[in-house]
Amino acid sequence: MAVLPSVEFGVKIARPPEEGLAFLQKWDRQWEWMEGIIEARPLTPGFRLGTVCRKVRRTAQGDVTFDLKVVALDHDAMWWEDEIMTGPNRGTRSKWRVKPKGPGSIVLVEVEMHTSGLRALTKASAREALENEMKTSLDRLKRKLEVPIPG
Numbered sequence: 001m002a003v004l005p006s007v008e009f010g011v012k013i014a015r016p017p018e019e020g021l022a023f024l025q026k027w028d029r030q031w032e033w034m035e036g037i038i039e040a041r042p043l044t045p046g047f048r049l050g051t052v053c054r055k056v057r058r059t060a061q062g063d064v065t066f067d068l069k070v071v072a073l074d075h076d077a078m079w080w081e082d083e084i085m086t087g088p089n090r091g092t093r094s095k096w097r098v099k100p101k102g103p104g105s106i107v108l109v110e111v112e113m114h115t116s117g118l119r120a121l122t123k124a125s126a127r128e129a130l131e132n133e134m135k136t137s138l139d140r141l142k143r144k145l146e147v148p149i150p151g
Helices: 017-024 027-032 123-146
Strands: 007-013 037-042 052-059 062-074 079-084 093-101 104-112
Touching (some): 027 037
Antiparallel strands (some): 079 093
């Protein structure tokens, strides 16, 4: 198992922070914007400390199923931290924050990736893959949230 140094990603979104946070916490909709995720199913109701979600990620080596758990949460400060509990990236932690930015908001995610297998052998390629996945995911999130709502 290799642990990569934490790296932070962010994207500005032309929506109020409360709307961004509410959408991010709908784990069953992450397949709509998160790179590689083809299924996300909450195993516990709501979104609170201890909430668990089972996800399936499509990779070049096949589909990988893993469970993710909310391990820290502050609704008022609009952040939470989750940890992958099972699978080849067990121990990976992500801290998600949504902050006001002008008339919209900024979504920030700090990731400390734990990896095994071939990716663990070459940390540089693991980091590059993480950066590509997060950039694509946050770009998709931005497009998803900024699409005008038909009225």
